[in-house]
Amino acid sequence: MIKFFRTFRQRMIQENRFSRYLLYAIGEIVLVVIGILIALQINNWNTIRKEAIVERQVLAELVKNLRMDSADHAGNHQWSLDIAAHARYVVDELEARRPWHDSMAVHYGWLMPHGLATLNTTAFENLKSIGFNLIRNDSVRMALTHYYTVDVARMLTVEREFGAESLVHHITPAVLKHLRINRPWGDSTPRDHAALMDDLEFQTVVRWKSVAMDHLAGEYGVAQKRASALIVLIERELANSNR
Numbered sequence: 001m002i003k004f005f006r007t008f009r010q011r012m013i014q015e016n017r018f019s020r021y022l023l024y025a026i027g028e029i030v031l032v033v034i035g036i037l038i039a040l041q042i043n044n045w046n047t048i049r050k051e052a053i054v055e056r057q058v059l060a061e062l063v064k065n066l067r068m069d070s071a072d073h074a075g076n077h078q079w080s081l082d083i084a085a086h087a088r089y090v091v092d093e094l095e096a097r098r099p100w101h102d103s104m105a106v107h108y109g110w111l112m113p114h115g116l117a118t119l120n121t122t123a124f125e126n127l128k129s130i131g132f133n134l135i136r137n138d139s140v141r142m143a144l145t146h147y148y149t150v151d152v153a154r155m156l157t158v159e160r161e162f163g164a165e166s167l168v169h170h171i172t173p174a175v176l177k178h179l180r181i182n183r184p185w186g187d188s189t190p191r192d193h194a195a196l197m198d199d200l201e202f203q204t205v206v207r208w209k210s211v212a213m214d215h216l217a218g219e220y221g222v223a224q225k226r227a228s229a230l231i232v233l234i235e236r237e238l239a240n241s242n243r
Contacts, residue, residue, distance in 0.1 A: 051134060052241065054130070054134060055134050055135060055136065055241075056238060056241055056242075058123060058126060058127050058130070058134065058135075059135070059140075059234050059237060059238055060238065061122070061123035061126070062123040062124065062127070062144070062234055063231055063234050063235060063238075064120075064123070065120040065121065065122060065123045065124065066120075066227045066230055066231050066234070067231060068120045069119060069120055069223075069227045070224050070227040070228050070231065072117060072118050072119070073117070073155075073220045073221070073223045073224035073227060074220075074224050076115035076116070076117060076216075076217075076220040077115075077217050077220035077221045077224060078217075079113075079115050080114070080115045080213045080214070080216045080217035080220060081213070081214070081217045082110070083110050083111075083113060083114065083115075083209070083213040084209075084210045084211075084213035084214045084217065085210075086106075086107045086109075086110035086111070087110070087111060087206050087207070087209040087210035087213065088207075088210045089104075089107045090104075090107050090108060090111065090206050091203055091206050091207050091210065093107075094196055094197050094202075094203055094206075095203070097197050099193075100190070100193040105182065105187035105188060105189050106186070106187045108179055108187065108188040108189065108190065109181070109182070109183065109185060109186050109187040109188045110185065111171060111175055111179070111188070111206060111209060112167070112171065112172065112175055112181075112185070112188075113185050114159075114162075114163035114164065114166075114167055114212075114213065114216070115159060115163060115213075115216055115217075115220060116159070116163070117152075117155065117156060117159060117220075119152065121148070124144070124148050127144075132144075132145065137237050139233065140233055140234060140237050143229075143230050143233055144230065146226075147223075147226050147227065147230050151222060151223050151226045152223060154219065155219040155220065155222070155223045158215065158216055158219045159216060159219070162212040162213075162215055162216050163212070163216055166208070166209070166212050170205050170208065170209075171205060171209055174201075174202055174205040174206075175188070178190055178191055178192075178196060178199070178202055179191065
């Protein structure tokens with residue numbers, strides 16, 4: 001084909017048909033430009049198609065991670081509420097000056113633990129390495145970044161300050177000083193139950209444990225709701241992209 005056009009062009013030059021050659025040259029240039037534009041458009045379509053495939057894969061992985069996160073948040077939410085309830089029971093029975101009963105041991109045994117989130121961030125880290133612009137839906141992209149950088153970050157801060165740091169600085173010293181730990185997360189017995197009825201420092205620590213766990217439970221609850229809402233949003237986007 002190239003040889004044909006070259007021969008045709010040389011014949012027109014030899015025959016001194018310059019005007020026709022000029023028109024031919026312009027037409028040839030136009031055809032080349034059109035070919036380039038078509039090639040660029042096809043390449044652009046292929047790029048968009050490949051990015052859409054990667055986007056769906058990342059969104060599907062995000063849903064899997066968020067489902068695990070949601071279940072973990074829900075478990076920690078209930079766990080923290082249970083710990084708070086046991087701590088309130090201990091304070092109430094001490095303030096009421098009720099005599100010791102073996103059934104109380106399990107409540108004292110719950111003064112040590114606290115919630116601990118197990119996050120699944122593989123898909124989000126993968127998205128960070130690829131670039132957030134991969135997610136074309138602005139609402140999904142903004143909800144994702146808010147969940148991981150605000151909701152989860154705040155939850156982990158509260159978990160550290162109200163859980164781990166409080167345990168180290170306040171709860172553990174008080175428990176080890178006044179209780180015999182018979183079974184971790186099982187039961188503990190006071191060394192001197194009657195003395196604890198008048199120990200306002202110990203009662204304050206236990207009351208703080210109840211307040212802290214209630215607050216932490218609230219953070220887990222918020223994170224669980226945000227994760228569930230994000231799952232719905234992403235699944236809707238996946239459904240729309242498959243149409």
